[in-house]
Amino acid sequence: MVIRAFAPGSVTGLFAPPPAEGGASRGASFAIRDGVVVELEPADTISVTVEGEPAPFEPVEGLCSDLGVTASVDVRPEVPLGHGFGASGAATLATAIAAADAFDLPRSRAELVDAAHRAEMAAGTGQGDVFIQERGGLLWTTDAGIRRTVPSSPIEYATAGGIDTATMLDDEAFMTAARRAGIRGLDALDSEPTLRQLAERSREYVAETGIATSFVDRQIERVEAAGGAAGMALFGETVFAVDVDGILPERTHVSPVGARLLSGT
Numbered sequence: 001m002v003i004r005a006f007a008p009g010s011v012t013g014l015f016a017p018p019p020a021e022g023g024a025s026r027g028a029s030f031a032i033r034d035g036v037v038v039e040l041e042p043a044d045t046i047s048v049t050v051e052g053e054p055a056p057f058e059p060v061e062g063l064c065s066d067l068g069v070t071a072s073v074d075v076r077p078e079v080p081l082g083h084g085f086g087a088s089g090a091a092t093l094a095t096a097i098a099a100a101d102a103f104d105l106p107r108s109r110a111e112l113v114d115a116a117h118r119a120e121m122a123a124g125t126g127q128g129d130v131f132i133q134e135r136g137g138l139l140w141t142t143d144a145g146i147r148r149t150v151p152s153s154p155i156e157y158a159t160a161g162g163i164d165t166a167t168m169l170d171d172e173a174f175m176t177a178a179r180r181a182g183i184r185g186l187d188a189l190d191s192e193p194t195l196r197q198l199a200e201r202s203r204e205y206v207a208e209t210g211i212a213t214s215f216v217d218r219q220i221e222r223v224e225a226a227g228g229a230a231g232m233a234l235f236g237e238t239v240f241a242v243d244v245d246g247i248l249p250e251r252t253h254v255s256p257v258g259a260r261l262l263s264g265t
């Protein structure tokens with residue numbers, strides 16, 4: 001029997017890697033209405049396809065091994081893969097939820113999220129994404145812990161291509177700059193930040209870490225010229241914007257809800 005599950009994509013506007021002495025990464029990210037559906041079916045071996053075609057998907061394969069299940073998983077993304085919409089986290093989290101149902105695994109939702117997180121970390125494809133995708137909303141790290149709000153303003157975005165997450169996470173010079181810029185950006189957020197404020201801090205972060213491509217710079221300038229605010233979706237050649245109408249080609253909203261089973265036994 002095929003089990004289907006959905007997880008929202010997510011956009012990270014600020015990212016600070018864990019401190020040198022260890023611990024968790026920090027950041028500010030929001031879940032979006034568009035995400036990833038997976039269709040999972042118990043099978044003799046683990047295999048992953050994207051819309052029916054065999055494709056590499058290390059975190060999904062790693063998750064299945066970790067959960068001790070063999071299944072075929074078809075990933076059906078509503079967002080482009082590798083463009084900073086957290087598609088790897090969404091696919092991995094949705095797979096965890098579908099596998100728990102298909103195999104009747106005695107695991108709590110928190111344990112499934114942790115398993116998805118471990119698989120993302122091991123593959124180098126994500127750090128905090130699955131925690132945002134599990135809950136929905138805008139989540140950001142403060143000294144007192146993780147805070148959450150659900151902004152309702154429309155979001156526009158434009159994407160020109162992918163940036164390999166694992167390559168960025170392996171780049172020590174970037175990670176050092178990201179730690180400094182990320183913490184500065186998080187410290188500058190209000191106690192109840194708006195999406196506009198996140199976009200403005202994200203724009204500063206992008207300038208400080210030097211990761212913008214000319215496409216990203218150009219789109220941010222177009223948005224600002226129209227009175228809006230824009231930042232970069234980490235890690236993709238993707239710009240998100242608020243307080244504009246029709247400047248960037250795509251439109252979405254924050255998803256107030258997180259990952260869920262679509263059909264089960």
Ligand SMILES: Nc1ncnc2c1ncn2[C@@H]1O[C@H](COP(=O)(O)OP(=O)(O)O)[C@@H](O)[C@H]1O
Nearest residue numbers: 055056057081082083084085086087088125165
């Ligand atoms: N055509 C594709 N382009 C990019 N990634 C792909 C593709 N097909 C499968 N993948 C897998 O999707 C995942 C993308 O992960 P990542 O680079 O973290 O991007 P995202 O920003 O979408 O989370 C990787 O596990 C990669 O192997």
Ligand SMILES: CC(C)(COP(=O)(O)O)C(O)C(=O)O
Nearest residue numbers: 012086126127128129234235
């Ligand atoms: C910053 C990043 C590691 C980027 O990952 P991705 O969205 O997969 O490109 C992230 O969002 C996270 O998981 O904290």
